[in-house]
Amino acid sequence: MPVDIEAKIPNNVDLKDDRRLQRALESWQPKFIRWWEELGPAAFKQNPVFLRTAIDVGRDGWANFDHVSMPDYRWGIFLAEPEPDRKIAFGEHKGDDVWQEVPGEYRSALRRLIVVQGDTEPASVEQQRQLSLTAPSLYDMRNLFQVNVEEGRHLWAMVYLLHRYFGRDGRDEADAMLERHSGDVDNPRILGAFNEETPDWLSFFFFTYFTDRDGKYQLASMRESAFDPLSRTCDFMLKEEAHHMFVGATGIARVVARTIELMQEHDTDDVHPHGGINLDVLQKYLNFHYSVSLDLFGSETSTNAANYYSAGLKGRFHEERRNDDHRLTTLYRNVPDVADGVIGEREVTQLAALNETLRDDYTEDCQKGIDRWNRALAEAGSDFQLRLPHAGFNRDVGTFSGHRISPTGQMIDDATWGSAVDGWLPSDDDKAHVQSLMVGVTEPGRMAGWIAPPSTGINQKPVDYDYVKV
Numbered sequence: 057m058p059v060d061i062e063a064k065i066p067n068n069v070d071l072k073d074d075r076r077l078q079r080a081l082e083s084w085q086p087k088f089i090r091w092w093e094e095l096g097p098a099a100f101k102q103n104p105v106f107l108r109t110a111i112d113v114g115r116d117g118w119a120n121f122d123h124v125s126m127p128d129y130r131w132g133i134f135l136a137e138p139e140p141d142r143k144i145a146f147g148e149h150k151g152d153d154v155w156q157e158v159p160g161e162y163r164s165a166l167r168r169l170i171v172v173q174g175d176t177e178p179a180s181v182e183q184q185r186q187l188s189l190t191a192p193s194l195y196d197m198r199n200l201f202q203v204n205v206e207e208g209r210h211l212w213a214m215v216y217l218l219h220r221y222f223g224r225d226g227r228d229e230a231d232a233m234l235e236r237h238s239g240d241v242d243n244p245r246i247l248g249a250f251n252e253e254t255p256d257w258l259s260f261f262f263f264t265y266f267t268d269r270d271g272k273y274q275l276a277s278m279r280e281s282a283f284d285p286l287s288r289t290c291d292f293m294l295k296e297e298a299h300h301m302f303v304g305a306t307g308i309a310r311v312v313a314r315t316i317e318l319m320q321e322h323d324t325d326d327v328h329p330h331g332g333i334n335l336d337v338l339q340k341y342l343n344f345h346y347s348v349s350l351d352l353f354g355s356e357t358s359t360n361a362a363n364y365y366s367a368g369l370k371g372r373f374h375e376e377r378r379n380d381d382h383r384l385t386t387l388y389r390n391v392p393d394v395a396d397g398v399i400g401e402r403e404v405t406q407l408a409a410l411n412e413t414l415r416d417d418y419t420e421d422c423q424k425g426i427d428r429w430n431r432a433l434a435e436a437g438s439d440f441q442l443r444l445p446h447a448g449f450n451r452d453v454g455t456f457s458g459h460r461i462s463p464t465g466q467m468i469d470d471a472t473w474g475s476a477v478d479g480w481l482p483s484d485d486d487k488a489h490v491q492s493l494m495v496g497v498t499e500p501g502r503m504a505g506w507i508a509p510p511s512t513g514i515n516q517k518p519v520d521y522d523y524v525k526v
């Protein structure tokens with residue numbers, strides 16, 4: 057389908073041929089803009105930013121790079137090209153044609169899936185809204201804004217589905233996306249991790265590394281959906297999402313590099329007095345963000361997830377590449393299980409364990425970046441290695457919740473936890489130190505003292521390019 061890039065709402069869904077839908081979305085648009093003005097980036101939002109804007113979905117070039125001021129950003133609706141003759145790859149309807157409309161029996165379940173995903177998108181923009189004030193460089197500020205505008209576009213993606221396929225209920229849900237707010241006591245965002253603050257740039261990098269990666273796995277399993285418009289929407293969102301995780305992975309790598317540099321320069325492990333972030337503090341931030349992101353996958357066993365799968369609404373990561381019956385009712389696996397104060401396992405059907413399977417895939421992916429950071433540490437002669445904590449550490453959802461478990465997987469009592477927790481999660485002192493380093497740097501090419509420069513710029517521009525015109 058051709059892209060209508062000049063339309064009020066750029067799109068490749070033939071919006072101009074559906075006047076009612078177009079009008080409905082055009083009446084949601086000012087509400088979105090108002091939300092952006094109030095709860096989007098707190099500073100520099102009028103400045104020209106070197107942003108990537110989605111303009112097409114094709115293989116050769118889907119994005120345009122140019123300076124735009126964010127209120128003029130073209131938030132559009134883009135679905136990946138349809139796959140001709142696509143069949144349902146799993147569940148009870150395996151082998152049938154995919155659906156172009158929502159089957160009545162799955163209407164509320166699909167709506168729920170879309171709402172939960174959609175809610176995370178504006179949530180992260182809200183969580184990150186203060187960060188532009190303390191960006192460690194213009195390069196980083198630009199990356200923050202890139203992530204923010206794309207999360208805004210992801211909200212548009214979900215809102216389009218709600219408006220187009222769910223009638224009145226869908227329109228109400230689209231409005232509610234702008235009414236819930238991250239951390240709001242009365243009307244919070246749906247998922248826990250999206251109500252946590254992102255108070256500093258170290259948190260931002262870990263958030264984009266771990267929490268945006270949860271997004272990748274959720275989107276990838278919805279890309280498998282029998283509901284083809286959802287599948288195509290998620291497929292395109294994944295292209296943008298990759299950059300968000302890149303921001304996290306390279307951001308942390310640059311902090312590690314700078315810390316190593318300071319350690320060598322001053323011949324010490326304690327770089328705090330020299331304006332750096334110690335490796336053990338990085339480990340604590342990692343522990344926090346990984347553990348709250350694990351919660352996003354839900355309980356180890358889940359009837360909802362099983363029902364979604366059997367119905368064809370949400371598959372596994374890379375469903376079609378897997379060699380099994382794609383029904384999973386008679387295949388088994390072990391899941392963690394805490395019983396009588398002991399961490400063990402129990403065997404359940406793979407169908408019941410879908411959340412755990414997705415969490416495993418996610419963890420494996422998380423490990424890759426950690427291996428890269430650790431290689432940099434080893435090459436620099438450091439014997440410190442970053443590690444993912446045990447899956448039971450600091451968990452609020454599933455079998456581990458309500459138990460005190462150390463990062464190495466020991467079941468401990470409250471007193472032991474209380475005396476050790478400052479060594480495992482960012483302490484008030486750690487947060488205060490990190491916060492003290494957060495000073496905005498707005499001179500092209502210059503970096504704050506706690507982070508190394510990136511190895512390359514964006515879209516072949518040099519690192520000292522004026523990514524944000526200040």
Ligand SMILES: [Fe+2]
Nearest residue numbers: 177207210271
């Ligand atoms: Fe997103």
Ligand SMILES: [Fe+2]
Nearest residue numbers: 268271297300
């Ligand atoms: Fe993202």
